Amino acid sequence: MPVLWIFLIVLGIGALGYVVSRQRALASVGNDPRHLHSLPSYYGYMGFLFATAPALLVLIVWLIAGPMVIEKRVAANLPADVVEQATSQNLLMAEVRRVANGLDNAVAMGVLTEGAASNARADLTDMTARLKEAGQVITQNVTVPVLRAAQEMRQANRTSKTWMAVAVIALAIAGAALAVLRAQKDFRARNVVERGVRWMLVGAASIAILTTVGIVLSLLFNTIEFFRIYPASEFFGSLTWSPSFGGGSELGIWPLLWGTLYISIIALLVAVPIGLFAAIYLSEYASPRLRSVAKPLLEILAGIPTIVYGLFALLTVGPLLISVFGDNGLGWMQSGTAVMTAGLVMGIMLIPFVSSLSDDIINAVPQAMRDGSYGLGATQSETIRQVVLPAALPGIVGAVLLAASRAIGETMIVVLGAGAAARLSLNPFEAMTTVTAKIVSQLTGDADFASPEALVAFALGMTLFIITLCLNVFALYIVRKYREQYD
Structure with missing residues (x-):
C-alpha cells in the first residue's frame, strides 16, 4: 500500500x-x-x-x-x-x-x-x-x-x-x-490535549536540532575516513590543489580557502557600503511612503535564485568587465570568469542582507538618543554620524558577519562567474575557485566514494562548516549583546 x-x-x-x-x-x-x-x-x-x-x-x-x-x-x-x-x-x-x-x-x-x-x-x-x-x-x-x-x-x-x-x-x-x-x-481532556500539543511542539523543535546533528555526524564520519587514507598534514599544509582520480593527488586546502576569502572580501566591499548607506537613508531620511515602497523593492534581490545571479555574472558582468579591463581596455583581464566578476555579483546579492538587517538595527536605537542630540544643537547628519551609528555599530557588525557567512557558502555564482582554477594569487582579474565549487566538482561524475579524491569533499565541507559556524556564533553574540543593551 x-x-x-x-x-x-x-x-x-x-x-x-x-x-x-x-x-x-x-x-x-x-x-x-x-x-x-x-x-x-x-x-x-x-x-x-x-x-x-x-x-x-x-x-x-x-x-x-x-x-x-x-x-x-x-x-x-x-x-x-x-x-x-x-x-x-x-x-x-x-x-x-x-x-x-x-x-x-x-x-x-x-x-x-x-x-x-x-x-x-x-x-x-x-x-x-x-x-x-x-x-x-x-x-x-x-x-x-x-x-x-x-x-x-x-x-x-x-x-x-x-x-x-x-x-x-x-x-x-x-x-x-x-x-x-x-x-x-x-x-480531563483539555489537560491531555495541551500536554500532547506541548510534546508535538517539542518534537518540532527537536527536528532542527536532530537535523543539525545528522549533518555534522555525516560530515564527521566521512571526514575521519578521508584523514584515515590521506594525511591531515598534507591537507592543511600543502599549497597545491591537484586532484587526480588515477592516484598521486595533492589535496591542499589553502588555494581553495584563499579563493573563498578573496571573493567574499570583494563581495563585502561591494555590499557593505551600499547596503549600509541604503539602510541609513531608509531609516533616517526616507518618508514613510517612500520607505514602504523602496524597502520591499530592495529586498526582492534576496529572493532571486543564485543560479540567476550566476547567469548574470556569466552573460553580463563578465563581458562588461572585459570591455573595460580586457585587451580592448586596460589589458588586465583575459577572461570573463574571474574573482572580480563573482565578487561584484555576489556583493549585489548580499546588499539586501546588509541593508535589511542594518535598517532594523538602526531603527532599534532609542528615539530618546536622537532627541537628546537634537536638543544639544546637533544636525541630523551629525546625529547619525556621532550618535546613531556608534550605538548601532555592534548590530551592524553582526549583520556584516552574517552576510560574510552567506558569501562563504555561495556556490552557483562562483561556478559560473569565477572559474575553476585553484591558485594563490592577488590578481582579482584571474580565475579562481572556492571550497563550495570544489565540493560540487569532487562529488559529481563517476567518482569512487572510497577514494580520497571523493572523500575530500567531506573534509572541505567540515572545514567550511566550522568557519561559517564560528562567524555565525560571533555575529549572534554581538547582535544579542546589542539588543540587551537597548531593550
Whole structure:
C-alpha cells in the first residue's frame, strides 16, 4: 500500500475519532456541555491526537529505520568473495538498490512479469536488457549475486511495507478506540490535549536540532575516513590543489580557502557600503511612503535564485568587465570568469542582507538618543554620524558577519562567474575557485566514494562548516549583546 494512502487512512481514522469522541462526551452529560470538565472540542481533539500521533510516529520511524535494517540484512547475506571483489560495500549495495528499483520499474511498466522479476533462474543478459528498457541505468551486466540480493531486497521491502501498513492502521484504530472509551464527563481532556500539543511542539523543535546533528555526524564520519587514507598534514599544509582520480593527488586546502576569502572580501566591499548607506537613508531620511515602497523593492534581490545571479555574472558582468579591463581596455583581464566578476555579483546579492538587517538595527536605537542630540544643537547628519551609528555599530557588525557567512557558502555564482582554477594569487582579474565549487566538482561524475579524491569533499565541507559556524556564533553574540543593551 502506498505511503500516501496510509497517511490518508490515518487522517480519516483521526477525523472519525474526533467526531465519535466528541459525541460520546456530550452523550455522557445529556448533551449539556456545562457539565463537562473540558469543552466538547477538547474531547474531539483528544480522539484525533490519540489516533494520529502514535500512528504517524511509527510510520516515520518505520520509513527511516526499515530500509536500513533490510539493507544490512541483505548485505550480510552477500557471498564473502563478492564483497571482497567489490571496490567498496557501499558501491556494491548501491548497485543492488539500482537493480531492485529497476525490477520494480520493469514490473510497473509491464516489461517484466512479477514471476519473471522474482525468478531465481532468470537469464542475466535478458534481465539486464529489460532493466535498461525500463529506464534503469545499469553500469554493467547484472551478476548472479547482485540479482539475488536485489530480489531479496525487493521482497523484503514489499513485506516491510505490508506490515507497516497493518501496524500503523491498527495503531490508529486502537488509539481512536482508547480516546472514545475515555471520553467521559469527568475526564480531563483539555489537560491531555495541551500536554500532547506541548510534546508535538517539542518534537518540532527537536527536528532542527536532530537535523543539525545528522549533518555534522555525516560530515564527521566521512571526514575521519578521508584523514584515515590521506594525511591531515598534507591537507592543511600543502599549497597545491591537484586532484587526480588515477592516484598521486595533492589535496591542499589553502588555494581553495584563499579563493573563498578573496571573493567574499570583494563581495563585502561591494555590499557593505551600499547596503549600509541604503539602510541609513531608509531609516533616517526616507518618508514613510517612500520607505514602504523602496524597502520591499530592495529586498526582492534576496529572493532571486543564485543560479540567476550566476547567469548574470556569466552573460553580463563578465563581458562588461572585459570591455573595460580586457585587451580592448586596460589589458588586465583575459577572461570573463574571474574573482572580480563573482565578487561584484555576489556583493549585489548580499546588499539586501546588509541593508535589511542594518535598517532594523538602526531603527532599534532609542528615539530618546536622537532627541537628546537634537536638543544639544546637533544636525541630523551629525546625529547619525556621532550618535546613531556608534550605538548601532555592534548590530551592524553582526549583520556584516552574517552576510560574510552567506558569501562563504555561495556556490552557483562562483561556478559560473569565477572559474575553476585553484591558485594563490592577488590578481582579482584571474580565475579562481572556492571550497563550495570544489565540493560540487569532487562529488559529481563517476567518482569512487572510497577514494580520497571523493572523500575530500567531506573534509572541505567540515572545514567550511566550522568557519561559517564560528562567524555565525560571533555575529549572534554581538547582535544579542546589542539588543540587551537597548531593550
